[in-house]
Amino acid sequence: MSEPTPTDAALHSDSDILQLVSFEIGPEEYAIPILAVQEINRMMSITRVPNAPESVEGVINLRGRIIPVVDLRKKFGMDVSEDSADTRIIVVEVGDEGRVLGFMVDRVNQVLRLGRDIVDPAPSVSGATSADFIDGVGKLDDRLLILLNLDRLFADTELPETEIAQAA
Template sequence: MEFVKNEELQLVIFRLAAEEYGLPITKVQEINRLTPITKLPQTPVFMEGVINLRGRIIPVIDLRKRFKLAVEQYTDDTRIIVVDFNGQTIGVIVDAVTEVVRLATANVEPAPANSVLDARYIQGVGKMDNRLIILLDVDQIFTNQEEFALTQMNG
């Protein structure tokens, strides 16, 4: 994704393991505390199941598992970020949501080409004070096959 120079991004910042990540606020529908998740059989390992969100059944994924990070117990800070993923609604479990910030596009660098993370879902790295924020492209987090599975779950 190309960033327009001299613009600002509004980002929801969340923590996953020791790193900070950002999602464009335009992709975030809401942020909720962890609620009971109904497990579904024969789903990818990172798929936690589904939740009932005010009468809508939405799939929920654990971003730690998706990124192959060490799995830890959920805490009081654990949140489900409800996002728009290619036109459908999904929940994403993160360790904690920390803040909403404005970041000038001039402070965003392209993702390093030799990144250990699969670079297709990293839009760039934002520099803010002494912090680095990994900017995610939520529409690229899943393979086509995984996206099809999510579509099936979303009805």
């Protein structure tokens, strides 16, 4: 199975335009390739899984399939906030084996097309490897967009809980 994953396909294809979904976690705005997104759901009840990694909120029933849900706030080391009416679970497919999981975001903003030329490589912060799962930063007129690499973001359960907020 050497098929490129949706993430790869979107970010590393030759196309000059990236199609992204942007969302907010805390004060930052992030974006992921639209092809990686399976669906976006409203908050639903999540069943806690004891012994799961800290950032794993639990599991949900996605039409008969049990998938884990990750709280990106916890993963990014941010303060945990209350779920609001805007909280969403974005269900994505990552990795070569079609692993499906969901992650919680504070708000889903928009679908946007971004020219590759306005995306800068991830800033390297001295001594930090935390930018591992950042594919780049998109410079919009009024704001910055952090492009996440989902494969790397969810690659390892034992990923150190780095503070991506600072890196950005």
